[in-house]
Amino acid sequence: MFLSELIPLSEASAILKKNQIIMPKETIDLTDSYLRVLSEEIKSFHDSPPFDKSAMDGYAVIAENTFGASSNLIKKIKIIDQIGAGDFSDKLINEGEAIRIATGAPIPNGANAVLMEEYTITTKNENDDEIIEIHSQVTPGENVADFAEDIKKGEKIVSKNTLIRPQEMGLIASAGLDKVEVYQKPRIKLITTGNELVEPSKKLDRAQIINSNQYVIGSMIKSCGADVNVGHAHDRIEEVKKTILNDSNNYDVIITTGGTAISKGDVVVDAVESLGEVLFHGVALRPGKPVAFGIVNSTPIFMLSGYPVGAMGQFDALVREYLFKMQNIDYSPRIEKRISSAKIYSNLGRTDFIRAYADENNVKYVLNRGSGIIRSMVEANSYIVVDENQEGIDKGEIVNVLFFDLMNWNR
């Protein structure tokens, strides 16, 4: 099958949307849930705090007893008990009494405020009772975290489809849960193809090319929160068919790179067509025009270029969003605006992802010699994205910039 007609990127995206698969759910330990996506709504089993709680080390008092206290008017209050963290007291505080209290401990009955330790001096009275001298007043409720002020029992605290950050983990723990239900991580098979490909080595034979896609695309898959297993196939249609058919039983998605063999069209696309269905082949995208998508055995297959930079462009334009959505994450890349330092040529109807370096104000494309040039991606920190309905950009014009570091999972 040859690239017949290029479809616009928007049409390719619509085809992917129609064929989006969503991962099933699994229950995991909360400890392992960082950057996973909740597949359930979380309700709290507890009120939080579970009691009126001291927010300071100090003395639980009746606030009114401290009114008017200052360094000129010292008030004296008797200490009748003490409460450490994890401890409590059943004593009732009466007029003129206080209980020493640790941060986090429950406020004892009768008290309505906590006076910070710093504003008191401890001493004894004539009966050898422990006494504090108060130099400062507190208002009712001061330094007290009220019962249930953070969370009410039974209340919904985290929504389904939320990416779990540190703070969600803390809130879920406080709700009483040490396990959560999340979407399974997508298992991706990456198949690099090409007879010329060899492992990195200090010595290469004639016509050999190092297989860099296994690293480049492999880590891009990881950056989407998915697991990857890498394999290789030669440019022989029977070998490619066998590999794809086998992997379609064991993985959620297959991604291939390369596989263009002389006079035989694209062996990978041909293999997918003979095993299942090719839904598009060729997108008006630069770099990355020769990209295809198909389905074999209910398994989606993205067929990317053998050229690393082409494959990266295809991944960023098409695959990334699909892998996120498998975990129910809506991927809307944060586009930033910058001033273009140079004129950029582009064709109507084609979407360009131009390797570029952007600073706080400006952006300039990185010298671009071909789609094989990984080096241009190393020198770049962003893409200038030229939409399909834009025909080039003038020097000084405001352009849309997509920073590589804002495209990651962990953002």
Next chain:
Amino acid sequence: MFLSELIPLSEASAILKKNQIIMPKETIDLTDSYLRVLSEEIKSFHDSPPFDKSAMDGYAVIAENTFGASSNLIKKIKIIDQIGAGDFSDKLINEGEAIRIATGAPIPNGANAVLMEEYTITTKNENDDEIIEIHSQVTPGENVADFAEDIKKGEKIVSKNTLIRPQEMGLIASAGLDKVEVYQKPRIKLITTGNELVEPSKKLDRAQIINSNQYVIGSMIKSCGADVNVGHAHDRIEEVKKTILNDSNNYDVIITTGGTAISKGDVVVDAVESLGEVLFHGVALRPGKPVAFGIVNSTPIFMLSGYPVGAMGQFDALVREYLFKMQNIDYSPRIEKRISSAKIYSNLGRTDFIRAYADENNVKYVLNRGSGIIRSMVEANSYIVVDENQEGIDKGEIVNVLFFDLMNWNR
């Protein structure tokens, strides 16, 4: 030891800088190097491409033989060989001859361009030789990736202290390396303290509080590219001392949370002081004033609040940068500008990290009821950072916003 005098955040940062430790190096497989930091400069063992390479499926030709060809003036050229990917041909191309060539294959001797397959029709001549009919001309060098155009042998291609992204992995592989030298991942011991803390559970006894810091701070440590091991200690100075001393032999950094016990000052700070040195205790920071830093047995110790939101603020203001720098990553958070939708009160001399929700244009603080309120962090997506030399912010004023998702390792 009590909080005596608060030092400004800038002074605390300077003390940390003076006591910064850097991780030793290790050699790992390139496959495992995603998001690690190179501790060596990378030079290439190869020219890349290692030969003049075809960038298209088509025919290696003498460009001049195609000049003038069009659909009105079809030229005929004889095919003398074919080269698949990973293959090569020793035949010399003479006038009127071509060799069929696959993408990625070496350009044969005599040829200087590749004519795309799409612009040709194959046929036979009267001698039954294979012939292509050419409908289009190519310029010399067209569809050829030149020898060494991407990388020259011996050339420096990636600098020391570079964060390894997918493209760096690809470039390093192309250079001939399947192993890299990187800084070791920092091993962090997180010790939560507090007698009141229990594991998440649907039933709590009186005065018990769920230990959420193990999750919150544990995952924040992971977000800095470090490994974490979590332990717990009760608020007893001998237990805390024993734990810290033991962990100081096995970890690169210790981070504690909580440990404020009634009338005994801060057991953790006291423990560190008796075992080693406390370099600061109390920073003009909100939330997060009660934060300390010390050294025991050459091991840096960050002592954070027991309150999750206080501890998060302290981590973001002080710890994050330190953990990055251990791996030689200069952490300069990307500050964005937004319009404040509300008036904000702040004191001169104190740095405020105000939990906030920002959209594309505006930012507003999230209702803030205390430093224990993890919920406010779940509702927030950013901090409004009010500098120590700023005294509050008016409604409508432009403020500095630090997005949580721009603070991560993987950005």
